[in-house]
Amino acid sequence: MIRFDAVTKQFPDGTVAVDELTLTAPTGRITVLVGPSGCGKTTSLRMVNRMIEPTHGSITLDGQDTGRMDEAELRRGMGYVIQHAGLFPHRTVLDNIGTVPRLLGWDRKRTSERSRELLERVGLAPELGDRYPSQLSGGQQQRVGVARALAADPPVMLMDEPFSAVDPVVREQLQDEFLRLQGELGKTIVFVTHDIDEAIKLGDQVAVLRVGGRLAQVAEPSYLLAHPADDFVADFVGRDRGYRALQFQAAPRLPLHSEPTVLLGERPQGAGAEWLLVVDDDRHPLGWVEPHRIGDRAVTEGDLHRGGTVARERGSLRAALDAALSSPSRRGVIVDDSGSLCGTVQAHEVLTAIERTGRPERDESDPVHGGAAAVSGAEPTTQDSVS
Amino acid sequence: MTWLADNWETVLTLTWRSLYLAGIPLVIGFVVSIPLGWAASRWSWSYPAILTTTGLLYTIPSLALFVIMPVLLGTKILDPVNVVVALTIYTVALLARTVADGLIAVPDDIAQAATAMGYKGVRRLFGVELPLAVPVIAAGLRVAAVSNVSIVSIASLIGVSQLGDLLIDGFNRVIWGELLTGIVACVLLALAFDAVIVLGTRVLTPWLRVQGARA
Numbered sequence: 001m002i003r004f005d006a007v008t009k010q011f012p013d014g015t016v017a018v019d020e021l022t023l024t025a026p027t028g029r030i031t032v033l034v035g036p037s038g039c040g041k042t043t044s045l046r047m048v049n050r051m052i053e054p055t056h057g058s059i060t061l062d063g064q065d066t067g068r069m070d071e072a073e074l075r076r077g078m079g080y081v082i083q084h085a086g087l088f089p090h091r092t093v094l095d096n097i098g099t100v101p102r103l104l105g106w107d108r109k110r111t112s113e114r115s116r117e118l119l120e121r122v123g124l125a126p127e128l129g130d131r132y133p134s135q136l137s138g139g140q141q142q143r144v145g146v147a148r149a150l151a152a153d154p155p156v157m158l159m160d161e162p163f164s165a166v167d168p169v170v171r172e173q174l175q176d177e178f179l180r181l182q183g184e185l186g187k188t189i190v191f192v193t194h195d196i197d198e199a200i201k202l203g204d205q206v207a208v209l210r211v212g213g214r215l216a217q218v219a220e221p222s223y224l225l226a227h228p229a230d231d232f233v234a235d236f237v238g239r240d241r242g243y244r245a246l247q248f249q250a251a252p253r254l255p256l257h258s259e260p261t262v263l264l265g266e267r268p269q270g271a272g273a274e275w276l277l278v279v280d281d282d283r284h285p286l287g288w289v290e291p292h293r294i295g296d297r298a299v300t301e302g303d304l305h306r307g308g309t310v311a312r313e314r315g316s317l318r319a320a321l322d323a324a325l326s327s328p329s330r331r332g333v334i335v336d337d338s339g340s341l342c343g344t345v346q347a348h349e350v351l352t353a354i355e356r357t358g359r360p361e362r363d364e365s366d367p368v369h370g371g372a373a374a375v376s377g378a379e380p381t382t383q384d385s386v387s
Numbered sequence: 388m389t390w391l392a393d394n395w396e397t398v399l400t401l402t403w404r405s406l407y408l409a410g411i412p413l414v415i416g417f418v419v420s421i422p423l424g425w426a427a428s429r430w431s432w433s434y435p436a437i438l439t440t441t442g443l444l445y446t447i448p449s450l451a452l453f454v455i456m457p458v459l460l461g462t463k464i465l466d467p468v469n470v471v472v473a474l475t476i477y478t479v480a481l482l483a484r485t486v487a488d489g490l491i492a493v494p495d496d497i498a499q500a501a502t503a504m505g506y507k508g509v510r511r512l513f514g515v516e517l518p519l520a521v522p523v524i525a526a527g528l529r530v531a532a533v534s535n536v537s538i539v540s541i542a543s544l545i546g547v548s549q550l551g552d553l554l555i556d557g558f559n560r561v562i563w564g565e566l567l568t569g570i571v572a573c574v575l576l577a578l579a580f581d582a583v584i585v586l587g588t589r590v591l592t593p594w595l596r597v598q599g600a601r602a
Contacts, residue, residue: 051502076505086500090518090594099504132594148504158503 001027002048002156002188007057009043009213017043018213020057025205027062027155028186032203034193035236040213041192045158048190049075061156076100079149079157079187083165085141087133093144094119094129100152118147123177139170146178150185159191163198175201196237200225200244208233222248246318251311252353254320256334256343262289265298275329278304283340285310285333310335313342317357321350390564398553402572405549408470408542409535410580415471416478417528423479424486425512438484445480449473449538453545470542477538478531485527489520522595525588532580536573550576 002025009018018040025031033041046052047059050071059066066074079100087096097115098106106114119129122143133141142162149157163171163178179202182189193199199206200221207218210232217229225245228234234241261279262268268276268291278286278299287304294303308327311319313334323332324347331344391398427437456462456469493516501515517524540551553569556562589596 049503051499072505072507074505075503078503080500080503082496082500082503084496086496088497088500088515088519090592103505103510132597134594135597 001025001062002031002190003060004044004047005058005060007044007047007054007059009040009047009052010055016213018047018054021209021213021215023207023215023218025188025190027188029204030182030189030191030202032191032193032199032206033209034196034199034203034206035209035216036211037194038211039209041194041209042160043213044209045160045190045192048156048158049078049080051075076104076152077154077156079152079154081142081145081149081157081159081162083161085133085138085145085162087141087144087148089133092130092132093124093136096133096144097147097151099148100154104152114151115147118150119144121150121181122147137170138166139174142166142174143177146181150181150187155188157187157189159189161193162191164193164195171198178202197244200247208236243318243321246321246354247316249317249354249357251313251315251317251320251350252356253314254334254345254353255349256313256345257331259331259333259341259344261341262299264301267296267298268294275331277329277333277341277344279341282338285335285341288328308333310339312337317350317354320345321347321354324350390562391568394565394568398568398572401548401550401552402576404467405536405539405551405573405576408467408547408549409474409532409539409576412471412474412478413528413532413535413580416475416482416531419475419479420482420486421512421517423483424488424490425516427483427487428490434487438487441480441483444476449477449541450544452476453542453547465546467542467547469545470539470547474535474538478535481531481534482524482527485524486520489523489527490516492523493519518591521588521591525584528584529581532584533577536577536580540569540573 004021004023007018007021008016010016021040021044023031033044035041043052047054048061048066050066053067061069061074087093088099091099094112094115097118098111101111101114116126116129119126124140124143124147128136128140133144136144142165145162149159163174166174175198191199191202193202203221205218206221206224208216208224210216216236217224217233219227222245224233225237225241225248228237228241259277260269260273261277261283264278264280264286268289273291275288276291278289280286287306288308289299289303289305305328308329309319309323310333311323313336320332320334323334324330324345325332327333327344329344331346332350334342334345336342423437423441427434452473453469454464456473457464457466460469460472462468490512497515497519501511506515539549540554542549543551543555550569550572553565553572557564557566557569
């Protein structure tokens, strides 16, 4: 557990970057610090490993005042990931990953074994181990950055906008894998971002900071979306918050309709239907076609409309609703965990399910910190594009 | 050519003397420049002090420095140590700045990552900062090497013999073969130094030669 206790940081020029911040990052959970630029989120993060020293207040790690620990030892016990990965360009990928173990005095063999293990763990091929960082893509570099931070198995991870310098598709992959890894590892993570969507997706707890380094609200994501503490938070959380909050609510059993399908490469049979769903041999949905445009020939890849998203059965309500809304036939495609077609659902049926579920409860006794006490693991989104 | 054929043993001896009179100061000067450059890069107040001082040293004429050395060191006027110390001073004058600038040029995100990993002190210098500064430092080292080979020939004027002897003797006695041999030998020596430094840089920076690398 990391605890900020009335922490203030004033820089020599008089700027107050962080103002009386009191916040607890619970053990084994992801705490996201989010806010506009100038809100002191990165300064707050760097005070945890003492790259910046607080002016007032204290930060404790499992009850121990970090101000009294040896700086270098403190840092070696905290994984640190930054925006452009910050890999050492003169070292191979494996040597980069093994940085902290070597600093801790592990022997070469143990370091090398551990580095190889982590390379695999973050989803990189073993042959990338001997390359240099400049030979990797931005997304791969960022994975190496995460592996390097995890190398000595530190209980704490500090992450400063780790995914913001990669393109949106890669970012989403990295976020999903990050959640998967965290599910296995259960680190105490403090994560800084300016992207509220990322905060809501990744955080078990989200702390919204306002310019001048004051805490505006800290709560779990679904609560934050449902009950912003004031106009600033409501504004920052942004539009569509009612819709976005649905991603934290698991869909109940939805009334599924069986859907006529056609295999890719075969002639469409369902004459008269306006839209027909195309599947592969494993009944994985591929996209929609319009039979009257195809006539009497076989369906090819070029015929597919791929605009519709696919939701998993018992995934989030948001994914189910989006599947229905994005489908050209207005019938949302629902698949099982292996990705095979279960059936389709219509928007009004999802809405009926939504109306039957409640909103996150409000804790009237603590309007600012409300909701944080009941932190629970957020479900990773289960929404994929038809591809 | 006939002159060289008759005197090749002398030329070899003089080349060898030039080699170590220019080479030893290069090595010592490099070693001295590392802590100086590191200090200048680390504390911004020390940067102008250190680099102005070392820069001024380079403006002292070499002949004057050779002549002052025995006074400062208490050595004999013909002692080659005078030349070694004087050239070391010139090397430091050139390299302290290069080392400082090379260390300062380490990208900020990499420096921060090093801090966050728990790197500090000497281990940080030798593990992260110096390796990344190799290309910059090597460029300075090449300039210093050529400069040393050139300046060392002046030492003939104070009686410390090396390749410079061929230039002075060839000029005074108008022996074209000797003069030409001296010039060519000096150039070849400078090229040899340069080649060694370039080769050393390549060995130390495999990461710069991989596909897609940025310098």
